[in-house]
Amino acid sequence: MTATVTVIGVDGDDLPATALKALADARLVVGGRSVLSRWAAATLGARSDGAARSGGSSVDGSSRGGGPRTIELTVPAELPGAALDALAASVEAGEPAVVLASGDPGYFGVLRALRERSVPTVCWPAVSYLQRIAAMIQRPWDDITVVAMRGRAFRKAVNVCRARPAVGALTAPGAGPAELGAGLVGWRRTLVVVQDVGGPHEELSIVDPAEAAARAWREPTIVLSLADLDRVGPAGWLAGGEPVPPADGWALGQDAFTHREGMGGSPELRALALARLAPRP
Template identity: 60%
Template structure:
């Protein structure tokens, strides 16, 4: 194919000592518009890339331009990295960190147990590790991928941030270097949403008397928070952690903020019971946390409300136990640039009676205020 080409495009590391008669354009990283134009104009062009161009590669952009292609795929770099670590890779979620997607890729690494990150200049292992402070992760880095100095290193977050890494590189972010996901019918990690749904009953979470979110309330809170893969949710005054854990089960990265040590123990136990990984944070350290996409505040304390309104989240949901604080809550959020709405939610559950009939037993009367940018 190279012998028949009048144009060859690819990075120098892959072209090696090619000395054919075709014009050569050295191109590393995403194809520029000029290179794509040259490929489209050539009568016989060869684009040399590492791995499979159909896996987060250049095949998509060539198809979008309508350029006819013949594909000779190689082994993907993710496959190679997993093989070097001697582990299966059907449980690995793969994300791209290029451009504005970096923040979403970071949040997937915060939420999931095994994530391969296709890095980019300015969004490499060190930058990723910096954003993972506070999460316990092992970082496997394959640097100088396909080059003469290719090397695999497995380090913790602190070491990954400190080192300088050769490009191009690839990262595998793991909660444990030895753990492997269970065999499933679907690749890429746990399915979202989970099979048993969401808004689980209160009995699904260990708590103490007077602390907890009724499932009917949790359902509405989750609908307004819109947790999903790639997002970060703060669960402030988390209590048993039920809302944050449910958000994590829906794919979001979660930070549970709670001051009570006894409740923190319950949050850890509940997260483990539901097989999600959430980060615990002290209730007075909100300004030191990474910016969330959504915030749930289970309190109407004015100081906490002002802090949560000012962090720049796209969505904020506040549980307001005190009716005389509803207007203050609404005005604080509106003053921070949000469109504000809310409701008073009253629920009653079906209860069997002694004679075999069914009655309704009131269970919840809750005021929720939510806001969106």
């Protein structure tokens, strides 16, 4: 039988029996430090200490007491080249491997990188961070636009939070609630933040952007940026919010503009200028 990489979503609850069986059989386990310490090191006796940093991961090629080798990811939602190479080599050698991921690995997670490398996979998802935070404030989430704030996408993600009334922001090291809050100071937004998601110190906070910017947050985190905390979006047919203009259009009314007599541009002229500028996030 061909070896596979089993991708297991972790959300703080106990793993199902099928996932535990895959973990027990694995010869290589990959994941962030917190999930490795709970499920690999603590449960199976795998080594994750004294490892060398390489390509965005911490790789330990040895094991203790017959336990699996481990690769510690510095960014849990991303699989760097070294980790992908090790997983592919494990499968080629006929040795099963496991990737421990937070929440749903198929939602802005590690599953995409594995599929792009054509690595045979089995996936056991858990509740996603977005589902978790929405449930904590008793809010449906099918109208929430979701952005990933990794790397160069951070600026675009902030602009989406400014433009849309309900946005779920998937954070990353250096792009967390504090950085998002700093980018939204002056905007009428309420930030709902869960820190240490799925961990022993998980905590929900509802703050304004200035307070979010001033606080230190315990990773991992998830943020909702809401124009109105108490408002629930209307029932729709497409996840992430309506892609078409509302019934009254996107444009502001003529009375929203202040100008000197005879100097104001017509709505048609403003629409033409906006189309020519073609603004993007």
